[in-house]
Amino acid sequence: MDRVVLMLSVLSLGVSSQPITDGQRLFSIAVSRVQHLHLLAQRIFSDLESSLQTKEQRQLNKIFLQDFCNSDYIISPIDKHETQRSPVLKLLSISYRLVESWEFPSRSLAGGSAPRSQISPKLSELKTGIHLLIRANEDGAELFPDSSALQLAPYGDYYQSPGTDESLRRTYELLACFKKDMHKVETYLTVAKCRLSPEANCTL
C-alpha cells in the first residue's frame, strides 16, 4: 500500500511537472494557430466588405446590429479586468467552447475561395490543442458549475435556413462573428499563457 501511494505520488508529480514545460509549448502552438485563424478571418471579411457597395454595407451594418452572433450565449469576459480575474482553466474552457461552436458553421463558410476551405480543419486542430491544454491544466479538476461549458450549444437551427437572397447577409454575419470569436480565443490563450509563464515576460 505504501508503495502504491509512493508510485502514485511520483506519477502525479511527474504528470504535474511535465505540463509546465509542455504547456508552454502547447500554448505557443495554440496561440499561433489561433492567430492564424484570426488573420484568415480578417482577410476573408475584408475581401467581402470590399466587394460590397457602400449602401449595402450600411444595410449590413444594420443587420449586423440586429442579429447577434451564435456564440453570444457563451459568457466570456469582455474586458481586461474580467479576463485577468478569470482563472486559466476557465479561459481555456471558454476558448474550447468557442472553437467548438464554430466547428459546424465553418463548413458553410467554406465554399469557393481557398482560404475559406482552410478554416474548418484548422478549427479542428485548434480544438484538439485546447483540449490538450485543458487536460494539462486540469490539476485541480475544477468542475464548473456551469456544465453547459462542455455542452454543445444549440446553434444548429440558427444557421439552417439557407435562403439565397440572404446568403450574402449570412456570410457577412458569419464572417464578422467568426472574426470576433477568433480574436477572443487568441486573447484568452495569450493571457493564460502569460500567466502560466511569467518568466517569458509575455513580450516575446
Added chain:
Amino acid sequence: MRKVLEVILLLLLLVFTHAKGTRYSPPGKPALTRCRSPEKETFTCWWEPGSDGGLPTTYALYYRKESSDTVNECPDYRTAGENSCFFNKNDTSIWVNYNITVVATNALGRTFSDPVDIDVVYIVKPNPPEQVAVTVMEDKGWPFIRVSWEPPHKADTRSGWITLMYEIRVKLEEENDWETHLAGQQKMFNIFSLRSGGTYLVQVRCKPDHGFWSEWSSSSYVKVPDYFHREKSVWILITVFCAFIFLIVTWLLHMNSRSLKHFILPPVPGPKIKGFDKQLLKNGKSEEVFSALVVSDFPPKSSNYEDLLVEYLEVYIPEEQELMLEKSMDLDVSCLKSEGSTSDSDSGRGSCDSHTLLMHKCDGVKEGRERQAEEARRHQKDWKEEASTYSNVDSSPDMSSGRVKTWPSVFSPLPRYSSNQQGSLETAKQHYLSDSLFRPSSTSSCHTQPGHGATEALGPSYWECGLSNKQPHLLHPQGQAQRQLQAHSDDNISSIGRKPTPAGLPSPALRSTEYVEVQRVNEEDMVLLQPVSGRCGDVEGYPQVPHGEDYSKVKGVDGDNMLLLQREVREETGNCDTPSTVATTQKPTTCIHSAMPVQGEAVLGVNGYVDTATVFTLPTY
C-alpha cells in the same frame, strides 16, 4: 400682461430671424471622424462638427451597445479634448459593438450624425514607444548603434492582453531617406553599416497584432565616431607602396626597353647581301647590282690559295730526331707533324691529320729505319743520282724550334729551289702543300720512287727513309728553300731552314719531304732530279736563282699511272750534279715527263697541279 410680453418676444424673435434671413439655421451634420483605443481598455471618439448655423450649437454623443437597447451618453467630453468623447475602462467593453451617434443641437434644431459601429478590438492604436535609448557600441573595432525602448506605459503587454510589434527607422541627419527595420516584439535593435562621423536620427513605433500603427517616437540623435581614419591610413600606405613599385617597374622597363622590345618583338632579319646595294636595285640597273656581288677574290687564285695553304704549314721535328739525324746523317725518319686540325678543319685533312697516326707510322718507320738505313746508304748514291720525282719534299730540319703546318699539298713536280725565287717559293709552298697532302695519305708508305731501280725496292717506307737519307744533303738547300718559304709564309711556318745544316732532325714521328729539283734533262728525255742540298752550291742565304728547269707542274697522268710533269724552262745555272734518273716518258723535248707510279687518279689542279690527296692512295703496310 405676461402673455402680451411673451407674444411680443416671440414676434421679435420672429422678426429677428426674418430680418436676418438665412443666417440662422439648424446645425450642420456632425461626423465622427475616428475612434481610437490606445491600450484596448479605453477608447476615445472624435467628431467633426458641421456648420453651426450661426447659433451656439451643442454636441452630444450617444452610444448603444449591441447587447442592450439603452442609449447612453458620452460620459466624458473633456478628457480627450474638444469634440471628443472619452470612454474609460468601466464603460469600455471588448468584443462588443458600439453604435455611436453624435447629435448637434442648436436653438433651431438638432442634427444627427451618421452612426458608427465600432469594436474596440479593431480600433487599437497604441502610443509611441517610450524611453528610446540610442547608444553607440563597438564590435571588434566596428561601431554600431543599439536602440532600446519601452512599450507605451499604458499598453499592458506583460499580461499578454496586448501584443505589440515594433518598427525602427534610421536616417542620416543630412539625408531625406529613412531606413526602416522591423523589430518584431523585441525591445532592442542593432544597426550596423554606419558612416564614419555621421549623425543619425532614430525613431521607433509600434503596432498591436490587429490594429493601427502608432505615431513615430521623437527623434533620437546619435553621432558615430570617426573610425575610418585607421582604415584610410592603411589604404593610403598601400596606395603609396603600389605607386612606388609601379614607378620602379616603369623605370626598369624604360631602361630595358630595347632588350624587351627585342625579346617580345624580335626584329625580322632583313636580307643583307654583302656588296648588295639596294639603291642600285631601285635604280633598276641590275647589272651593276649583280656585278657588285661578284667578289673579286673569288675563286681564289693560286697564289692566294697557296698562301692560305702555306699558312697552315707545320712541320715539327723534335730535338731527338734532330740529334739522330745529325748522328746518322742517314736514315732518319722525319715525320712531319701536321697540325692543322686543331685550328683549321680542312677537308683535305681528315684522318690523315691524325697526329697519332703519323706518330705511329713514323714509329713504324723508325723501326725499319735500321734496315732502311742500310739500304738507304746503299742506295743513297743511286738515289742521289736518280731523280726522284717526288714532287714535294718537305723537310723541317729544325723541328725543335718550330713547326710548320703543311697543307695537304698537291703533289707537284719538283721545284727547283735554287732557280726559283718567288716562283719557287710559291711552288715550294705548293710543294709543301702537296706534301702535306701527300703525307697523310702516304703515311703508311713511301710513295716516292725515285725512278725505277733500286729505290723501288725500298718501298714506301723508304720514301721517308729516303728522304731522311737525303736529309743531310738536302737540308741545306732545303733549309734555304725553307727559309725562303718561311719568309713568304705565315707564322705557322717556323724555323724552317734556320739552320743551314740539317741540325734539326725531324722526329721519327715526322716525315720529311725533300725538295728535289730537276737538274737537267738528259738525252734520253729523262729528268734528272737532284735533291736540293748544300752541295749544290752555296745555297745558304742564296737567293734562289732559278736553275735548271722548273718541273713543278704536272701536266697530267697518263694511262699507265704515270705522272707527267711539265717543264718550265728557266734559267739554268750550274748546280749540283745530282743526277737522278727519271723514268722515261713519251714526250721528248719540251715536256719532260717524269712518271711516277701513281696509284689512283690524278686530278689536275687549276694550274696543272695534282692534288695528291686524292691522287695517291699509297699502299699501306
